[in-house]
Amino acid sequence: MNSQPEKYWSPYLAGFVLGLVLLATFVIMGRGLGASGAMMRSVVYAVDQVTPAHIDNNPYFAKYGGGDKNPLDNWLVYEVLGVIVGGLLSGLLAKRLKFKTDKGPRISVKGRLALALTGGAIMGFGARLALGCTSGQALTGGATLALGSWAFMMVMFASGYAIAYFVRKQWI
Amino acid sequence: MSAPFYKFDLFGYETGLVIAFLIGVAFGFTLERAGFSSSRKLALQFYLRDMTVLKVMFTAIIVAMTGLLYLNLADVLDMSKIYLNPTVLYPQMLGGAIMGVGFVIGGYCPGTSLVASAIGKIDGFFYVGGALLGMLIYGEVFPFFQDLTTSGAMGNATLSDWLNLRPGVVAFLVILMALGLFYVAEMLEKRFGEKA
Amino acid sequence: MQLTQIFDRRLAVGLLLVLGALLALSPAGLRQAEQLSAQDISHMVTGKSDHVTAEEVSAWIIDKQPDLLIVDLRSSEEYQQYHLPGAVNIPLTRLFEPESLDQLSDLYTIVLYSNGGTHAAQAWVLLQQMGIKSYVMLGGLNYWVDAILNPQPPGDLAADSEILQYQFRKGASGFFNGGGVSVEQENQPAQSDAPRPKLPPRRKKKGEEGC
Structure with missing residues (x-):
């Protein structure tokens, strides 16, 4: 059994697959990929747990989680959960899981x-x-x-x- | 024309969330396979030793772009229903400048830091923590420079509006530019790369 | 191995160049959803997917339907004198200015009205051609004033359905005239009498950011 981590894909192959994933997202959802928007939403969610009034009073936070809005009820949040699982899956299969x-x-x-x-x-x-x-x-x-x-x-x-x-x- | 499917009501919001997760899995898997779970590999881009970032990004851009345009040409996909990032020139350029600094110092961008964290990279955890902190700070100071965040707003402007060329022509130019960049990247890696 | 790699790369580059050059010669990216044919439009009209009644609109307003966007197509002077609660004013002459179109997101159920029905119907056709789905409020503001604000009691020999309709209108009238009459109970029979057109599934408004 080989415990060496697998090699990465060729950059062009990885880019090609990434391009297809992006294209599929456009075709299915009419939108693209993202990451930082979901991170922003988790920040707003965390602050909302501590001090909801602060979220409502800040124009930037309110956009994501003002009033009864749940900042985590969003397409990007689910996409980013998938990103983490996908990364984990790839790391697992390529024997790259390591602190x-x-x-x-x-x-x-x-x-x-x-x-x-x-x-x-x-x-x-x-x-x-x-x-x-x-x-x-x-x-x-x-x-x-x-x-x-x-x-x-x-x-x-x-x-x-x-x-x-x-x-x-x-x-x- | 029946694509994008979601915009033509082929499925609802909840189904969309399931699809989001699946697309995310594919996205995360590909990022990891490309080697983007390693901050050093990403950062070496800026020292001309490993041009993976450029190659992966531009390959992905031209594949998705070409695919979109051909699907539109075949009357399958309505381009006007595809989300177009609005152009707000000054905050985007200033934000880009700040992110370039953050990229070289931190070694990741937000998406890749999540993938890195997923496979146990400790610098990935610290980066994610930092990014969350940075966003919190942004929200807190946002009221003080709210005007800046909308300066240079140009709505849904595209490169083809700006260059006054048809999208197909712009796409061809982007492909030519990408191929040129790939050629240069290969040369640079041969010259500066860590191992042949 | 080395040879095949080089060959594949050349093939990929060649393919990309050909695909790109073809794109450059094509109108790709400019093609929009096909224009509606006269047949499609007449089909939508006969299929009643193009209009809503004033009663339905009033029920939506009272229910505070979150995705409702009522558009008043009259001049801004007329709008200032009276308009439906929550309606936005986009005079027909300014319908195609970018800031007007920006308001008409496809995430809303758009209801158009004018004084009679003509202008709203014209706007409906124009918006359809642009791929924006909307509903015309039947009878326009004239009917709204007659039926909702000042409902006339039906005669002694009226059918049950007419009496129910009157009760609904009376309740709605109280709501819109500020009379504070509860319409909740009276609302129910009216619903079974005239089922609402199916609302498009309510969607969350997308954030501004793509990331």
């Missing part, structure tokens, strides 16, 4: 985790401002030729390349 931290050789685990938290926070903030993340904007908007999504994509990659030099120790 570990990905990082470059020149940074400590603690340092990497601190940066992951920081980067996540920056990304979370930016994703809400940009009305979506890589899945919702770049992928979905890219395929439908949405103008703003293409502008978003270009700026995101440009900004990533511009800043990459300064955090190179984390990765290489």
Whole structure:
């Protein structure tokens, strides 16, 4: 029995399959894929459990969970649950299930985790401002030729390349 | 024309949620298979050593785009019923700039961090926690810059509106650009890649 | 192995180029749902899937149907004088301005009315051509005022159904004139008398974000 993790798919094959999944979503639902919208909804849900009045008073939160609205009653939330299960399934079949931290050789685990938290926070903030993340904007908007999504994509990659030099120790 | 099925009332809201889950499974599975559950693999994109992100993304975009246009051409799918991300130029560009920074520092984007967490990546957990925190902060400070979030609103603008070209022509240009990028990506990986 | 890989890649690139070039020459992406033929329209008219009665609209308003969007097609002066509760004003002349069309999401049950029935019917046809489904309120505002706001009692020899209808109208009239008359009980028989057209399944309004 081989316990080595399987290889990843070729990027072009993975892209092709991903494109078909996206196309199927368009054909069946008339909408695209997403991720950060569902994360936003779980934040609103959590805050709503603690202080519902706060949700109703904040114009941004109210949009998702104001009044009797259940922020989790949404297409994207179910889609993202599927994403987690799908990822788990693939990891299981490819023997990649393992608690570990990905990082470059020149940074400590603690340092990497601190940066992951920081980067996540920056990304979370930016994703809400940009009305979506890589899945919702770049992928979905890219395929439908949405103008703003293409502008978003270009700026995101440009900004990533511009800043990459300064955090190179984390990765290489 | 009978697609998109949901918009033509071929099934209801609850069925849609079941489909959402199934589509999510396929989406998550593919992301993991592409190697997007590894932050380092994703981040090496920005050091020109591993161009998987670019290849996967643009392949997916051109496959879905070409599929949509051909289905429309065959009178199967009504493009006007497909959700089009509205263009709100300034927040999208500013948000994109912020996310580029977050991507290089955090190593994931929201979707891939969930997949990474699903297979036990600890930096994935921290990233998801950070992202939730960032969204909470966004909601809290939103009232202070509400005007910015709608500046540059252009409605349902597309590249073909902007370039004043038919969607098919734009699609062809996108395909040409993607093929060019794939070629460059292969060259870069040969030059900077970690292993041949 | 190496050879087949190269071959496959070239094939894929070639295929993409051909598919892309064909797209460039085609009107892909511009094709909309087919226009309704005159036959389709007459079918919808005879099939009564195009209109609702004033009684039905009043019952929907009283029930606070969440997906109801009532559109007043008259001029804004007329709208300001009187309009149905919750109605939005989109004068027929401004129906095709983008901000008007933005309001007419297909997530709503759209009910159109004008003074009589003509303008509403015209708007209905125009919206159908654009793929927007709507209903015309029969008789327009004129009938609404006569039947709902000022219902006349039926004569002594009226059939049961007419009396039930009157009772319903009377109750609705109380509601709309602010009389505070409960219509709940009187509502019931009217429903069995004139079944409501089937509402499209209620849908959740989609969030603005695609992600």
